[in-house]
Amino acid sequence: MLGTAGLTAALSVYELEQGGVKPQDGPILVTGATGGVGSLAVAILAKAGYQVTAATGKASEADYLKSIGATEVIERAAVTEGSERPMMKTLWAGVVDCVGGEMLAAAIKSTKYGGVVTCCGLVGSIDLPLNVFPFILRGVRLIGIDSAACPMSHRTAVWQKLATEWKFGGLESMVDEIGLDGLEEKFQSMLKGGLKRRGLVNLQ
Numbered sequence: 001m002l003g004t005a006g007l008t009a010a011l012s013v014y015e016l017e018q019g020g021v022k023p024q025d026g027p028i029l030v031t032g033a034t035g036g037v038g039s040l041a042v043a044i045l046a047k048a049g050y051q052v053t054a055a056t057g058k059a060s061e062a063d064y065l066k067s068i069g070a071t072e073v074i075e076r077a078a079v080t081e082g083s084e085r086p087m088m089k090t091l092w093a094g095v096v097d098c099v100g101g102e103m104l105a106a107a108i109k110s111t112k113y114g115g116v117v118t119c120c121g122l123v124g125s126i127d128l129p130l131n132v133f134p135f136i137l138r139g140v141r142l143i144g145i146d147s148a149a150c151p152m153s154h155r156t157a158v159w160q161k162l163a164t165e166w167k168f169g170g171l172e173s174m175v176d177e178i179g180l181d182g183l184e185e186k187f188q189s190m191l192k193g194g195l196k197r198r199g200l201v202n203l204q
């Protein structure tokens with residue numbers, strides 16, 4: 001049920017921890033929060049004791065996001081508001097970004113001094129419309145996440161955490177069990193950015 005999205009979310013949280021971001025440093029922003037990686041990142045961060053701000057394009061899913069651990073739910077547009085400016089007001093101790101593009105750029109511009117931002121996705125865009133100010137004036141660190149080729153030592157450390165200190169309850173509620181005939185509907189919803197919950201394919 002955790003799958004690649006769970007590994008990717010856990011690798012992202014691992015990088016925040018390794019980068020020294022602590023729960024008392026302030027909220028962590030998760031973008032694309034209702035998606036597979038985003039929702040699992042929300043749950044893992046909450047279990048690890050962080051305050052989580054979940055950014056979503058689906059206002060109707062606010063209660064769901066709170067039920068899996070979000071402290072606060074904001075609209076996607078709230079993240080990018082004012083992002084035409086070279087720097088933005090600092091809000092986040094860390095960011096788990098699943099979207100890329102303007103959303104990632106705005107998140108980096110809003111990260112506090114010394115914060116860590118992870119980048120794993122491109123559903124918004126593969127481009128990053130950014131300047132160097134957040135890095136050279138605020139010491140913000142941007143870390144790329146790759147679940148496909150990351151070394152076994154890294155994977156082992158992260159799965160170990162998922163099995164122990166990051167093991168959160170209610171995983172079943174985040175998953176829809178479907179048959180192969182349910183895939184087409186899931187794919188269409190994914191392509192429209194409307195996917196909610198993960199699909200667990202029951203091959204029988």
Ligand SMILES: NC(=O)c1ccc[n+]([C@@H]2O[C@H](COP(=O)([O-])OP(=O)(O)OC[C@H]3O[C@@H](n4cnc5c(N)ncnc54)[C@H](OP(=O)(O)O)[C@@H]3O)[C@@H](O)[C@H]2O)c1
Pocket residue numbers: 004005008031032033034035036037038055056057058076098099103119120121122123124145146147148190192193194195196
């Ligand atoms: N680097 C890696 O190893 C790795 C591993 C797995 C996945 N990925 C990538 O990570 C990203 C997320 O994967 P996923 O499995 O979570 O995908 P997903 O389940 O399809 O979720 C993506 C979420 O992003 C938001 N979104 C969709 N279109 C958007 C748009 N145009 N602008 C802004 N937000 C948008 C939506 O959430 P809201 O409605 O809540 O905003 C959507 O639910 C994908 O790009 C995927 O390819 C990378």
